[in-house]
Amino acid sequence: MAQPSNSEESQQHESDLDMNVQTTVLDDGATSTANSPTFAALGVHPAIVEALAEKGIDHTFAIQELTLPLAMAGQDLIGQARTGMGKTYGFGVPLLHRLVTSPDRPLDGTPRALVVVPTRELCLQVEEDLAHDRCRNGRRMATRPAGYVPCQF
Numbered sequence: 727m728a729q730p731s732n733s734e735e736s737q738q739h740e741s742d743l744d745m746n747v748q749t750t751v752l753d754d755g756a757t758s759t760a761n762s763p764t765f766a767a768l769g770v771h772p773a774i775v776e777a778l779a780e781k782g783i784d785h786t787f788a789i790q791e792l793t794l795p796l797a798m799a800g801q802d803l804i805g806q807a808r809t810g811m812g813k814t815y816g817f818g819v820p821l822l823h824r825l826v827t828s829p830d831r832p833l834d835g836t837p838r839a840l841v842v843v844p845t846r847e848l849c850l851q852v853e854e855d856l857a858h859d860r861c862r863n864g865r866r867m868a869t870r871p872a873g874y875v876p877c878q879f
Contacts (some may be wrong), residue, residue, distance in 0.1 A: 787812030
């Protein structure tokens, strides 16, 4: 029996990978509207929904509408959008939801999540967005902004 060549194996592997990839392209102006689903409608934990409502956030942006169901189900994803389109809550809400709803992972001081961002400014923004006491539901958050430190001669 003939063995498949490396190129045939590579094509089959690429085909297998393609079956697990979902790509959605959104209009640049995609924002939150009254027609957008609420965080509650997407199954987000009530404490997180309440914390978001206290900030005046009830409805999802387009990127959140698409990513929350996938991320809350534990799937990996990549999202790309302009500044101000809701990416932080697109990953942060599912992260907090999983922390709040994980009864099999007791709080023993072990880190449960790590968010890495490219700049100090973004680090502080993400911390501000996710640091609401109600969202954390008793979980601690530590922020360690680092970055370029100029050398003085």
